Amino acid sequence: MVKGQYAVVAITKHGVEIARKLGVRLPSSDVYYMNKFAKGDEEEKGIQLFEGSVRLLLPSLFSSYRGLILIISLGAVVRMIAPLLKDKKTDPAVVVIDDKAEHVISVLSGHLGGANELTREVAAILQARPVITTASDVQKTIPVDLFGRRFGWVWESEENLTPVSAAVVNEEKVAIVQESGEKDWWHYDTPLPSNIQVYSSIDEALKDKPAAALIVTHRILSDREKEILKNGVLYRPKVIVLGIGCNRGTSASEIEAVIQETLHELSFSIKSVKALCTIDLKKDEQGLIEVANKYGWEFVYYSPEELNSVELELPSETVFRYTGAYGVSEPAAKLYSGAKQLEVVKKKSGNVTISVALIRY
Numbered sequence: 001m002v003k004g005q006y007a008v009v010a011i012t013k014h015g016v017e018i019a020r021k022l023g024v025r026l027p028s029s030d031v032y033y034m035n036k037f038a039k040g041d042e043e044e045k046g047i048q049l050f051e052g053s054v055r056l057l058l059p060s061l062f063s064s065y066r067g068l069i070l071i072i073s074l075g076a077v078v079r080m081i082a083p084l085l086k087d088k089k090t091d092p093a094v095v096v097i098d099d100k101a102e103h104v105i106s107v108l109s110g111h112l113g114g115a116n117e118l119t120r121e122v123a124a125i126l127q128a129r130p131v132i133t134t135a136s137d138v139q140k141t142i143p144v145d146l147f148g149r150r151f152g153w154v155w156e157s158e159e160n161l162t163p164v165s166a167a168v169v170n171e172e173k174v175a176i177v178q179e180s181g182e183k184d185w186w187h188y189d190t191p192l193p194s195n196i197q198v199y200s201s202i203d204e205a206l207k208d209k210p211a212a213a214l215i216v217t218h219r220i221l222s223d224r225e226k227e228i229l230k231n232g233v234l235y236r237p238k239v240i241v242l243g244i245g246c247n248r249g250t251s252a253s254e255i256e257a258v259i260q261e262t263l264h265e266l267s268f269s270i271k272s273v274k275a276l277c278t279i280d281l282k283k284d285e286q287g288l289i290e291v292a293n294k295y296g297w298e299f300v301y302y303s304p305e306e307l308n309s310v311e312l313e314l315p316s317e318t319v320f321r322y323t324g325a326y327g328v329s330e331p332a333a334k335l336y337s338g339a340k341q342l343e344v345v346k347k348k349s350g351n352v353t354i355s356v357a358l359i360r361y
Contacts, residue, residue: 070094
């Protein structure tokens with residue numbers, strides 16, 4: 001029975017001891033080992049026993065867990081998982097530990113699947129040596145497929161991930177242009193590699209003719225600027241905050257249409273939206289909930305008192321009579337974003353009122 005995110009599997013006497021230790025120390029882990037090594041307390045500890053070959057167990061674990069930690073020889077693991085591999089975006093992390101717990105090896109889905117991070121965590125628990133072979137980790141450079149992931153940044157397209165990654169690890173000239181989003185993305189204790197240069201604008205980077213580029217912005221690029229993406233990856237940081245007010249019963253399709261139209265007018269990407277904010281009177285407004293859920297946005301609502309604590313450019317007595325607040329969309333966007341000035345102060349369209357703010361880092 002799957003309970004946690006990680007399956008720890010052992011098939012030897014020594015491996016069982018390692019697995020049991022990890023079951024206690026590693027959060028969200030389920031332990032599996034052969035029933036011939038049963039100690040009698042497995043049911044109490046939630047440990048799963050199995051009979052027969054571990055090869056028969058792996059397919060179900062592979063599809064059920066975020067990561068597999070296998071105390072099995074590396075060669076055997078490679079042969080067993082080979083028929084199960086599908087795609088680096090969906091395959092679970094696979095980590096292998098030797099029978100003496102001297103080495104913890106990142107085998108599969110090192111970056112996107114999190115195997116490298118899991119390897120370091122397991123190695124720390126066992127006081128073992130982590131073995132990671134991913135080039136960007138070894139060289140202490142930028143992992144292109146993970147750049148900004150911990151902040152929630154998303155790619156506009158994955159098309160150039162592989163060639164741009166190659167340029168980074170092969171020490172070719174790589175440009176970074178960041179217009180928005182979190183600034184503390186460099187987490188190594190060494191300087192940024194000399195082949196990677198930060199530019200103040202896309203135009204400046206284009207003049208220097210880099211081999212590859214990483215562009216971080218909420219903006220829709222102009223045709224000229226898109227030249228940088230011939231061998232570049234465009235990241236969308238989560239920096240746009242939408243303040244929304246609407247009449248009761250407004251459909252999700254109308255709300256969505258107003259949002260799309262407004263962002264188009266601003267040349268902003270919908271992929272950079274972080275939150276949809278409103279008044280607590282609208283916390284059960286189905287149209288708002290549906291739109292937020294569709295895009296995976298945070299849905300945040302404030303009390304009239306909280307909204308009235310914000311200085312408004314366009315306060316409304318009419319809105320106050322109905323809601324107890326002098327505004328909904330404008331103060332909601334300001335409260336969440338911390339912005340003093342809005343990109344759109346207040347725009348009325350049909351049954352919807354929208355304000356747009358940017359989170360500045």
